Amino acid sequence: MAKKIDRVAVFGLGKVGELVAGMLVDSGFTVVGHDVAVGAVDPRFEARATDLTDPTAIRAALADVDAIISCLPYNLNIAVAEAAYDTGVHYFDLTEDVPTTNRVIELSERGAKAAFAPQCGLAPGLIGIIGASMAKTFDSVRSIELKVGALPQNPTGLLGYAFNWSAAGVINEYINDAEVVRNGNPQMVPAMTETERVVIGGVELEASLTSGGLGTMCQTYAGKLERLDYKTLRYPGHFAQMRFLFDELRLRNRRELVNEILVDAKPPVNDDIVYLHASVEGVKDGKPFRENYVRGYLPADIGGHRWRAISWTTAASAVAVVELVDSGRLPGTGFIRQEDISFADLCDTKAGQRFLHAGR
Template identity: 55%
Template sequence: MTFSSVAVLGLGKVGHLAATLLSSSGFDVVGIDQRPLDSATSPFRTVGSVDVASSALEAELTDVDAVLSCLPYHLNVGVAETAHRLGIHYFDLTEDVPTTERIRQLAADSAGVMAPQCGLAPGFVGIVAASQIATFDRCRSVRMRVGALPQHPTGLLAYAFNWSPEGVVNEYLNDCEVIEGGERKWVSPMEWHEIVHVAGTRLEAFTTSGGLGTMCETYHGVVENLDYKTMRYPGHMELMNFFFHELLMREHREDAGRILTHAKPPVDDDVVYVHVAAEGEREGRLGRAEFVRNYLPKVVGGVRSTAIAWTTASSVVAVIEMVRDGGLPDSGFLKQEDIDLDAFLTTRTGAHFLD
């Protein structure tokens, strides 16, 4: 199908940057938000004061070829269902497992591609891990670790909410799928504690929900051990377990998000740590593949962007470019592990990960 126009829903830091990058890549972009907007300040057309949870959204999407949702995860199913009715492509950044399952059901008879989980994790790290798995005759383990953190942490939590508080609370409290000893299973979040070092920085890692996307299904019977963990500065996990479980804030997720964001607001000087490692055999010899990076803020699309904003926005825009250019299917459900890493990195936007 012809693919030249994209609506971007939610013009926060990530959404606005994604819309800017799409415009730079030759797409006709319209940015849509519930807030009133001033089009004169954007490099793309904008529409404000739209209730994306209402029937008004369908009218806004009638004349576009695709929609990218940068909205809170609980709004994505409604957007995906609208995209499905209109027969247009759908992309999002969600890590929420039930949301993804519903989108996958829609993809069974979709006219366009249905591509959730196109952010950093799930998303880019899954593409990296799949490229590592493919180099082994037998893969015994894949460990995926990601942390979005302040460069200059303060306080015991040593954290700043540069990402959606709803998303962070969700991944801290929902069960996590893994493959352990060849068996697919669900484990509790904020457990399996370990120490990881990236670029000389000591970090802790622990289980969180959603970062693997569909990889457990794809690699069951292929990889013996597969898991995803979030990285934080040491001591964070113990404090968050106290907050959610001993203080019972797990029963008040919305309040928890507000309290945490008020205490630890976003910062401009952040860093994204990525540590993906796979082990296995090649021609009978045991080997290890590693992808270890620390990404810092930089100028992207003419604007200085936080590390979490540009890594997330670049991930999804690169995938959208690949669909437009014929490098990926244009209908059905898209798994991140089916995306070729080298092709991803040669896109206009995916190349930001090489800088």
């Protein structure tokens, strides 16, 4: 019998982790937060100083909980997933890193006693849930095109960007090859290619392929449609500048230096916006049809604090998936693909209902 979720550990109490912990409390869970150093946090949950690079400390932190949400940098998640497998704890994360997810899948297929649901953030995560849910309403599907952008509302400079999300994660997405489906076949193609113009609410943007945003969707839809891809949305000219940085300045293999440069040049801002753009083409009700889901999510007041759009949209998606596993609407054991999650079910949770009442 699948373990019910009462106590949840949150690893990483940074930009998103603290809000994840607070939303879990709002949804009725008891929460214990862990970080290498603990400052002033929401008093409704316990916070412990823990070395989350130490496998022994990780296992000790999981000894008294039913589930773990990792809000750590992607390179730390494999150790957390392995500890969750060893201790029989439900595992959730926000990663976009493909090797990390492949390891989570391996663990889940080895007789896991709990649910393994990585990629519960925005992309992969919410955008795939939306696209797959739309596709299920079609008689047949020709293409699924997914796009997400977390951007400053008031951009400056040639990059037109601010690093409200992990710079290391963004660099990873820009450098690693992107998986797509073309003519029914999964393929790997260079990131920051196939750039196209996109207009949302009168705002001109550009979109380019980036890695990791599709999760397991390429494997799920291989041979079932002609085209599937995920692109990142940016203001016009952004990707040309990034290609100059990585290729002409030969910094592609110096990720730590690029990380330092970019965070210093484009620090976080509070006035951000998260754009979601999902499009499905095919036959619906016997006729050719294209359906779009387009939203622009702004910062929101939650628990007496103003939270950036990237923070609350990511946190709400992750916490909603935990609620669905706890309620039995998602399996309590084995690997959970984001494309198997119903967007309607997600919006029926306490955390997920925010997506129905926000956006423009």
